[in-house]
């Protein structure tokens with residue numbers, strides 16, 4: 362449980378952090394995934410570049426058409442955000458249930474996205490919200506649609522030498538009417554499964570809906586079969602209970618000593634229904 366020795370550098374701006382990066386360095390956000398991995402010697406960067414005190418990548422801002430969440434914003438800051446409570450409540454619900462208070466006070470949304478743990482909560486919420494990820498490198502900045510960001514087991518579209526600076530969440534009727542439900546691992550509170558739903562409604566009828574699932578397979582994904590089944594239908598206890606299609610979207614379902622493939626698949630359906638029922 363002792364990491365290899367490493368150098369520690371603190372950046373005061375994104376450009377300074379980018380100028381410090383080389384092949385043997387790694388960005389340090391909240392350190393709540395990276396430091397445990399270093400202690401287990403699963404990861405041994407020679408230099409850590411701490412970006413946690415860069416003000417320009419922290420905080421939540423309401424713009425005309427979107428909400429901007431700085432990558433360095435902590436889970437606790439998101440849980441306490443009035444802007445997100447009003448315009449995208451699934452963010453507040455997910456943040457409030459991440460880990461414990463220590464994890465929430467230090468861990469960041471950008472760190473969680475870059476780490477891309479298959480049991481992390483944010484991927485489901487971000488996929489349901491149709492967010493864009495803003496990424497900076499010494500070459501400039503680029504944007505990646507969330508549907509292209511998570512690429513597999515701990516895999517993302519991030520390249521070496523890139524830093525996530527913010528996430529743009531569109532201001533949509535769906536995001537305003539959104540919810541998150543998860544089945545927690547009892548010790549860590551990671552999601553054994555977690556489901557986020559964002560539904561644009563016309564009265565009780567579903568116009569558009571995005572459903573994001575995490576924990577079930579190696580990467581978060583949209584449950585398009587349930588999205589199609591609900592589109593144009595009234596959202597009710599009966600229509601939700603009637604959703605009996607495949608929630609796995611043909612992905613390979615994970616298993617471990619907490620949940621077999623069969624049980625995890627069952628939980629996926631149950632927690633998708635619970636998230637949807639929160640919208641009623």
Ligand SMILES: Cc1cc2nc3c(=O)[nH]c(=O)nc-3n(C[C@H](O)[C@H](O)[C@H](O)COP(=O)(O)OP(=O)(O)OC[C@H]3O[C@@H](n4cnc5c(N)ncnc54)[C@H](O)[C@@H]3O)c2cc1C
Pocket residue numbers: 387388389390391392393394395396397412432433458459460461464467468469470471472473474475476478480481482483519523524525526549550551552
């Ligand atoms: C006890 C415990 C319980 C937890 N429970 C949960 C839970 O219930 N749900 C959940 O979702 N998570 C949980 N986590 C994980 C937690 O949310 C972490 O905070 C998160 O996964 C990583 O964020 P971080 O800011 O700590 O990143 P770090 O650990 O600092 O970094 C993680 C990785 O991301 C990279 N990185 C960090 N920031 C950026 C950036 N802006 N741009 C590019 N790369 C970056 C780092 O180089 C590293 O590779 C738990 C962690 C612990 C220790």
